[in-house]
Amino acid sequence: MMDISDDVLRDLHRRMVRIRQFEEGAGKLAEQAKLPGFLHLYVGEEAVAAGACAALTDEDQITSTHRGHGHLVAKGGDFRRMMAELMGRATGYCKGKGGSMHISDLSLGMLGANGIVGAGTPIAVGAAFANRYRDNGKVALAFFGDGATNIGAFHEAANMACALHLPIVFMCENNGYGEFTPREKTMAITDVVDRAAGYGMPGVIVDGMDAVAVYEAAVEAVARARAGDGPTMIEAKTYRYYNHHGVQNMGVQYRTDDEIEAWKKRDPISGLEARMAELGVMSADDATAVWAEVEAELGDAVQFAEDSPFPEPEALLSDVYTVMEGAAR
Amino acid sequence: MTTVGLIANPLAGKDIRRLVARAGSVSDADKMSILRQAAVGAAESGATRLLIAPDSQRLAVRAIAGLDLGLTIEVADVRVDGNGADTVAAARSFRDNGVGAIVALGGDGTSRDVAKGWLAAPLVALSTGTNNVFPQTIEATSAGLAAGLLATGVVPITSASHRAKVLHVQVTASSGDPAGCLRHDLALVDVALIDGRFVGSRAVWDPDRLRRLAVTTAEPGSVGLSSVAAALRPVDRTRPGGLSLSFGPAGTSIRAALAPGLFAELTVDSIDDLADQPITWSGPGVLSFDGERGMSLRPDQSVTITLRTDGPRVVDVARVCELAVEAGWFVK
Amino acid sequence: MTATETAVGEKSYVEAVSGTIAQLMREDDDIFVAGEDVGAFGGVFSTFLGLHAEFGDRRVVDTPISEQAIVGLGIGAAVTGLRPIVDLMFMDFVLVAMDQLANQAAKLKYMFGGEATMPLTITTTGGAGLSAAAQHSQSLEAILCHIPGLKVVFPSNAYDMKGLLVSCVREDNPTVVVKNKLLLGTSCPVPDDLYAIPLGVADVVKEGRDVTIVAVGRMVNEALVAAEKLAADGIECEIVDPRTLQPFDTDTVVASAKKTNRIVVVHEAVQFGGIGAEMTAQITEGAFDYLDAPIHRIGAPFAPVPFSPALEQHYVPNAAKIEAGVRQVLGR
Numbered sequence: 001m002m003d004i005s006d007d008v009l010r011d012l013h014r015r016m017v018r019i020r021q022f023e024e025g026a027g028k029l030a031e032q033a034k035l036p037g038f039l040h041l042y043v044g045e046e047a048v049a050a051g052a053c054a055a056l057t058d059e060d061q062i063t064s065t066h067r068g069h070g071h072l073v074a075k076g077g078d079f080r081r082m083m084a085e086l087m088g089r090a091t092g093y094c095k096g097k098g099g100s101m102h103i104s105d106l107s108l109g110m111l112g113a114n115g116i117v118g119a120g121t122p123i124a125v126g127a128a129f130a131n132r133y134r135d136n137g138k139v140a141l142a143f144f145g146d147g148a149t150n151i152g153a154f155h156e157a158a159n160m161a162c163a164l165h166l167p168i169v170f171m172c173e174n175n176g177y178g179e180f181t182p183r184e185k186t187m188a189i190t191d192v193v194d195r196a197a198g199y200g201m202p203g204v205i206v207d208g209m210d211a212v213a214v215y216e217a218a219v220e221a222v223a224r225a226r227a228g229d230g231p232t233m234i235e236a237k238t239y240r241y242y243n244h245h246g247v248q249n250m251g252v253q254y255r256t257d258d259e260i261e262a263w264k265k266r267d268p269i270s271g272l273e274a275r276m277a278e279l280g281v282m283s284a285d286d287a288t289a290v291w292a293e294v295e296a297e298l299g300d301a302v303q304f305a306e307d308s309p310f311p312e313p314e315a316l317l318s319d320v321y322t323v324m325e326g327a328a329r
Numbered sequence: 330m331t332t333v334g335l336i337a338n339p340l341a342g343k344d345i346r347r348l349v350a351r352a353g354s355v356s357d358a359d360k361m362s363i364l365r366q367a368a369v370g371a372a373e374s375g376a377t378r379l380l381i382a383p384d385s386q387r388l389a390v391r392a393i394a395g396l397d398l399g400l401t402i403e404v405a406d407v408r409v410d411g412n413g414a415d416t417v418a419a420a421r422s423f424r425d426n427g428v429g430a431i432v433a434l435g436g437d438g439t440s441r442d443v444a445k446g447w448l449a450a451p452l453v454a455l456s457t458g459t460n461n462v463f464p465q466t467i468e469a470t471s472a473g474l475a476a477g478l479l480a481t482g483v484v485p486i487t488s489a490s491h492r493a494k495v496l497h498v499q500v501t502a503s504s505g506d507p508a509g510c511l512r513h514d515l516a517l518v519d520v521a522l523i524d525g526r527f528v529g530s531r532a533v534w535d536p537d538r539l540r541r542l543a544v545t546t547a548e549p550g551s552v553g554l555s556s557v558a559a560a561l562r563p564v565d566r567t568r569p570g571g572l573s574l575s576f577g578p579a580g581t582s583i584r585a586a587l588a589p590g591l592f593a594e595l596t597v598d599s600i601d602d603l604a605d606q607p608i609t610w611s612g613p614g615v616l617s618f619d620g621e622r623g624m625s626l627r628p629d630q631s632v633t634i635t636l637r638t639d640g641p642r643v644v645d646v647a648r649v650c651e652l653a654v655e656a657g658w659f660v661k
Numbered sequence: 662m663t664a665t666e667t668a669v670g671e672k673s674y675v676e677a678v679s680g681t682i683a684q685l686m687r688e689d690d691d692i693f694v695a696g697e698d699v700g701a702f703g704g705v706f707s708t709f710l711g712l713h714a715e716f717g718d719r720r721v722v723d724t725p726i727s728e729q730a731i732v733g734l735g736i737g738a739a740v741t742g743l744r745p746i747v748d749l750m751f752m753d754f755v756l757v758a759m760d761q762l763a764n765q766a767a768k769l770k771y772m773f774g775g776e777a778t779m780p781l782t783i784t785t786t787g788g789a790g791l792s793a794a795a796q797h798s799q800s801l802e803a804i805l806c807h808i809p810g811l812k813v814v815f816p817s818n819a820y821d822m823k824g825l826l827v828s829c830v831r832e833d834n835p836t837v838v839v840k841n842k843l844l845l846g847t848s849c850p851v852p853d854d855l856y857a858i859p860l861g862v863a864d865v866v867k868e869g870r871d872v873t874i875v876a877v878g879r880m881v882n883e884a885l886v887a888a889e890k891l892a893a894d895g896i897e898c899e900i901v902d903p904r905t906l907q908p909f910d911t912d913t914v915v916a917s918a919k920k921t922n923r924i925v926v927v928h929e930a931v932q933f934g935g936i937g938a939e940m941t942a943q944i945t946e947g948a949f950d951y952l953d954a955p956i957h958r959i960g961a962p963f964a965p966v967p968f969s970p971a972l973e974q975h976y977v978p979n980a981a982k983i984e985a986g987v988r989q990v991l992g993r
């Protein structure tokens with residue numbers, strides 16, 4: 001039970017505020033029809049990405065999901081390149097080729113958002129394998145949703161990671177829904193973590209609306225992985241405020257406004273801010289300053305993205321393969 | 330109508346102590362089979378109604394669905410928020426709806442929540458949690474049966490139960506003026522004051538951060554904070570009195586099992602008997618109740634802890650069954 | 662289109678799916694629908710809207726996100742006598758289910774010496790143009806057509822959707838119905854009563870003497886636009902919509918080639934190894950001596966589907982490319 005230092009608290013807070021602001025900003029742009037394609041917002045789930053990524057080093061790797069912006073922001077993603085990508089610009093993280101669902105930054109160990117549910121988990125297993133192979137002390141952490149634990153790839157990955165005893169953390173974001181279908185229609189269990197024992201790894205539940213709780217569990221799981229003690233599953237109970245994709249909030253068919261309101265009352269950011277104020281770690285003014293700073297960062301990023309050029313048509317055919325010196329084309 | 334109440338805490342047995350210690354996990358499937366056994370036992374007793382708590386995962390509801398028990402099954406009409414308050418509300422509703430005895434599945438924290446809702450609850454606590462000092466390992470079938478035999482009056486509760494000790498906790502502003510009480514709470518096994526500021530992942534496992542401890546029970550061989558006290562001065566759950574400890578740099582070093590599979594060394598600075606005299610601790614820190622961090626205490630706040638033997642009527646299942654044998658109940 | 666006495670109304674491509682399935686389900690209790698979000702939500706493209714309200718949980722099943730098991734569910738149910746319609750939300754997810762599709766559904770009958778029948782219909786939605794990027798935009802029909810045992814239809818309008826869907830569902834072999842995202846909202850006159858368009862029969866959408874455009878799926882609509890422009894220059898295009906890609910109606914296409922002597926083949930999928938390559942080969946085999954110019958193929962470039970509209974607009978074939986292709990084979 002480590003003592004959560006003031007620095008860690010401020011770090012968790014900043015990571016969450018950056019995610020929230022980026023996502024709200026993206027949502028506004030989507031409403032103005034400035035973002036092409038699908039947009040899966042992470043708002044409400046910030047504590048999970050922030051708590052998990054704060055427990056990782058910059059060198060550790062993560063794999064992500066279709067709801068991936070929060071993961072990249074938490075890993076230290078650059079707003080400018082993220083926003084440019086969401087707008088399909090040449091200056092974006094993926095040069096406009098990937099968009100929201102494929103946003104990635106290999107230099108930060110962020111091995112990609114993913115359009116295929118569950119597909120990130122086997123990739124995290126591979127990264128963990130490479131880490132152990134090279135004995136580099138790095139850990140891989142796979143983010144995935146509750147719905148993703150119903151797909152074969154997840155089960156194969158979990159089993160293989162345990163069989164090979166790899167340095168990996170399986171971080172489940174259980175928000176109670178896969179798209180528009182409640183979890184109880186697609187699983188006979190409620191706690192995803194009940195599955196962990198079936199593969200032979202410990203599994204724990206944490207409050208996914210509490211960054212400190214997520215962080216505590218992630219620190220332990222990452223330490224286990226780094227020490228060679230094998231995989232861990234963490235299930236964070238959380239909630240997405242917006243619709244599966246897009247910016248609709250209240251008034252959806254498949255869940256009640258009351259339910260949404262109840263979760264919003266447990267907002268991870270305002271909850272932490274209140275506690276930090278109480279502890280004297282962050283005054284209301286300090287908090288406002290963080291929001292303002294991040295808002296400025298966002299404004300700059302949106303401006304940068306809007307000023308950025310679209311990719312040239314020739315870019316269509318590049319990057320399909322790595323071009324090797326002297327090889328036949 | 331003779332009624333048995335059934336509660337399962339879906340959150341029990343799944344917290345971070347599977348990582349920081351070596352606690353095992355209890356799946357929902359396991360909990361549901363225990364619930365079924367208890368329900369069948371209750372039905373066998375001749376009780377006419379089973380009142381079940383609508384936990385957030387509907388464990389009890391799902392477990393009982395499809396069982397042909399031949400008694401009335403009702404779901405307590407209480408709000409479900411997915412936290413400990415659900416158990417508190419269910420226990421309160423059991424009290425108000427004529428429940429003769431409760432079977433509750435969970436750990437120490439679950440029994441505590443039952444007591445918060447119904448202090449004098451007639452209780453059979455089945456351990457499906459992480460730290461189980463208060464609930465004991467009992468066959469669920471027999472637990473259900475015993476609860477039923479009490480509810481139906483085949484066995485009088487006074488002959489097969491003891492009153493549990495309770496640590497009543499009052500949080501006050503630093504003046505210590507009870508009029509300024511900010512919050513009442515209670516614990517059935519232990520209350521601790523820990524260095525730190527966050528409830529976070531709730532469990533307590535770091536020996537270096539323990540400052541104060543009060544226990545109702547200190548049984549050698551148990552696991553958890555109370556085992557620290559037990560290492561120096563055992564106190565049985567059925568005897569009056571508890572203990573109050575403080576920790577510090579100097580004092581008696583002991584080793585104790587702080588969590589399942591986790592021993593730690595602690596330095597006990599003082600250990601005192603705890604009778605009906607209240608003790609007072611002051612913040613800052615985090616208060617843990619029955620092994621789980623529950624609230625943080627500001628520097629200007631303090632807590633007053635009073636030990637009283639006014640808690641749940643803890644059912645001795647074996648004794649109930651013995652008395653039923655004596656009454657010739659099993660002979661049909 | 663044959664004249665019918667039944668009422669004909671304007672219906673969308675989406676309604677042609679949901680309405681037709683409802684009609685088929687009313688006739689045959691062995692038909693059920695399963696897939697992700699197909700229940701109360703009605704499918705993410707609304708192609709199953711209203712089915713759950715009418716037929717309930719028994720016959721309209723929300724599945725977990727489990728593409729292999731979704732197809733497997735269909736296979737197992739089909740081979741034991743039901744007539745399943747299962748949905749793979751995006752065509753890209755066909756790849757997730759490929760073993761069940763290609764190694765199981767397609768081959769069971771043959772491997773079992775003809776013993777098995779597999780009245781399984783798989784629906785899926787493909788196509789680019791919505792900035793859905795590389796994993797939500799693909800056109801993978803050629804991969805499916807390569808697997809002996811599967812039949813594949815790709816309706817280009819609501820009328821064909823209804824008729825082909827009826828044939829697929831009534832077919833005793835595994836069929837894949839490819840829907841196209843940009844066609845979902847398009848509509849045309851569609852008879853209210855059920856009617857079947859036989860599998861393996863192409864439709865000459867428009868007759869012409871100068872050039873044949875063989876267009877797949879949504880490209881039929883683009884070809885019509887191109888043909889109109891070309892008509893202004895006195896170029897008369899014949900447009901052939903194969904409708905079914907497997908089995909492929911070689912006769913109709915070859916006959917058209919013999920008539921016009923010039924061919925443009927167009928589909929949205931990647932050109933290399935696309936279904937157009939097979940068509941080109943068949944036309945060459947059947948009408949080599951009649952061709953006055955090399956067959957011109959149009960498809961997507963050899964790259965994944967890009968996200969940015971700035972790139973995607975150059976990626977997806979369109980009327981302008983078809984027009985240019987026609988001018989090229991005509992040399993004017």
Ligand SMILES: Cc1ncc(C[n+]2csc(CCOP(=O)(O)OP(=O)(O)O)c2C)c(N)n1
Binds near residue numbers: 067144147149728
């Ligand atoms: C293989 C696959 N099947 C289906 C989908 C469509 N889809 C996208 S997100 C999603 C729900 C995922 O649910 P969950 O894993 O719980 O993540 P959440 O959206 O709740 O964060 C589905 C079904 C997909 N992208 N990939």
Ligand SMILES: [Mg+2]
Binds near residue numbers: 145174177179
């Ligand atoms: Mg989910």
